[in-house]
Amino acid sequence: MDIIIILALISASGMFSGLTIGLMGLGVDEVQRSADLGDKNAAKVLPVIQHSNLLLVTLLLGNTAVNATLSIFLGGMVGEGVIAGVISTALILIFGEILPAALLTRHALVVGAKVAGLVRFLMVAFYPVAGPITMVLDRVLGEELPSMLSRHELRHVIETHQQSEDSDIDALDRDIIIGALSLQEKSSEDLMTPCHEVHTVGYNDALNETKIAELKASGYTRFPVLRDDRIVGVLNIKELVGLMPDTGAVEELSAGNKFIHIRTDTKADDMLNRMIKGKVHMAAVTDQSGWVGIVTMEDVLEALVGHEITDEYGH
Numbered sequence: 001m002d003i004i005i006i007l008a009l010i011s012a013s014g015m016f017s018g019l020t021i022g023l024m025g026l027g028v029d030e031v032q033r034s035a036d037l038g039d040k041n042a043a044k045v046l047p048v049i050q051h052s053n054l055l056l057v058t059l060l061l062g063n064t065a066v067n068a069t070l071s072i073f074l075g076g077m078v079g080e081g082v083i084a085g086v087i088s089t090a091l092i093l094i095f096g097e098i099l100p101a102a103l104l105t106r107h108a109l110v111v112g113a114k115v116a117g118l119v120r121f122l123m124v125a126f127y128p129v130a131g132p133i134t135m136v137l138d139r140v141l142g143e144e145l146p147s148m149l150s151r152h153e154l155r156h157v158i159e160t161h162q163q164s165e166d167s168d169i170d171a172l173d174r175d176i177i178i179g180a181l182s183l184q185e186k187s188s189e190d191l192m193t194p195c196h197e198v199h200t201v202g203y204n205d206a207l208n209e210t211k212i213a214e215l216k217a218s219g220y221t222r223f224p225v226l227r228d229d230r231i232v233g234v235l236n237i238k239e240l241v242g243l244m245p246d247t248g249a250v251e252e253l254s255a256g257n258k259f260i261h262i263r264t265d266t267k268a269d270d271m272l273n274r275m276i277k278g279k280v281h282m283a284a285v286t287d288q289s290g291w292v293g294i295v296t297m298e299d300v301l302e303a304l305v306g307h308e309i310t311d312e313y314g315h
Contacts, residue, residue: 009070013092014100016063019119022104023049023112024056031109041113048112048119053137057130058123067092151181175306183269186303188262191271192285192293201235201250203227209245216240222282224294225254231284231291234259261286262295272300 026049034042048055070092104111112119123130149157155178161167162174169177201223205211215223215237225233233254240253259282262271271283281297302308 006070006073009066009073010092010095012066013063013070014095014097015115016059016066017097018100018104019112019115020056020059020063021101022108023059023119024052025105026108026112028052034109039109041109044113044116045109048116048123051123051134053141054123054127054130054134055119057133057137058119058126061126061130062122151184155181172305176304179304179306183272183300183303184267186268187264188266188268188271188283188285188295189264189293191268191299191303192264192295193299194293195291198224198294200224200226203232203251205250206246207240207243207248207250207253212240212243212245222257222296224259224282224284225250229290231259231294233257234282259284263287264292268300268303271295272297272304275300 023045026045028046028049031042031046031049035046158169158174158177158181162169162171199218199220201211201215203225204227215235221237223235223237224231225235233251234257235250235254236257239248243253258278258280260274260278260280262274262283262285264285264287266285275281275283275297283295284291285293285295
C-alpha cells in the first residue's frame with residue numbers, strides 16, 4: 001500500500017512541477033491568438049493562464065505539499081538519514097521534476113488542455129490559502145505586461161520562420177511582410193525619382209505629332225505637368241490614345257488627374273495611406289526650394305515587395 005501511495009505522490013509531484021513550468025511558460029497573448037484562430041486546446045487553457053499569479057501559487061502550494069508528504073512516507077519506509085534523503089531527492093528530481101518538465105515544455109498546450117478542468121478545481125480548492133497570497137502579488141507586481149514584439153523582432157521571427165523546412169511561408173511572403181514592416185523606416189526622399197530624372201511636360205507644350213510620339217515612346221504612363229517650375233497637374237498617357245496631333249492642350253488633358261504634395265521626410269506607410277485615400281498614383285516631393293522629385297504608387301509597391309518592378313520598357 002505504501003508503494004502505491006509513494007507512486008501516486010511522485011506522479012502528483014511530477015504533474016505540479018510540469019504544469020508549473022509548462023503553463024507558466026505559455027504567453028497569454030500567444031495563446032489568445034491561437035484561440036482566436038480556432039485552436040481548441042488554446043481555448044481550454046486560456047481561462048487558466050489568464051490568472052497567472054493564482055495559477056502559480058496554486059501549483060507551487062500543491063507541489064510543496066506533495067513533496068513534503070512524499071519525504072515523510074519515504075522516511076517511514078527506508079528510515080531516517082542520508083540514504084532516505086538521497087532516495088527521496090533522486091525520485092523527486094528525476095520523476096517529479098526533470099521528466100515532467102521535459103515533457104510539458106514541448107507539449108504544454110496539449111497536456112494543459114487535457115488537465116484544464118483539474119487545474120481549475122485545484123485553483124478553487126486552494127483558494128483559501130492561495131487567494132490572499134495572490135492578492136499581495138497582484139498589488140505588488142501589478143498587472144502582467146503584454147508580450148509585444150517590436151518591428152525588428154517581428155522581422156526576425158518571419159525570417160527565421162521562413163527558413164524552416166516546415167514553414168508554409170515562401171520567399172515572396174517573407175519579402176512582402178518584411179517590406180510592410182519596413183515602410184515606416186523609409187521616407188519619400190528614399191523612394192523618390194529626383195527631379196532631374198523625371199520625364200515632364202510643360203503646361204503650354206503643344207501636343208504635336210513629335211511630342212505625342214515622344215511621350216508614347218518613353219514607356220511612362222504619367223507625366224508631371226510643369227508651370228513656372230511647379231507641378232500643377234499630371235498628364236496620363238491614356239489621354240493621348242486616339243488624339244489627333246495639335247487638337248488637344250496639356251492644360252485641358254491634365255486638369256482632371258489628381259496628385260498630392262508630400263514632404264521629403266514623409267514616411268512610406270503614411271504616403272501609401274494618403275495615395276489610397278486620395279485615389280492618386282503620383283506624389284510631388286517638395287522641400288523649401290520647391291519640388292525635388294516624384295514618388296509613384298509603383299515606387300511604394302517596390303518598397304513593399306522588396307523588388308524592383310519593371311515593364312517591357314525597363315521602367
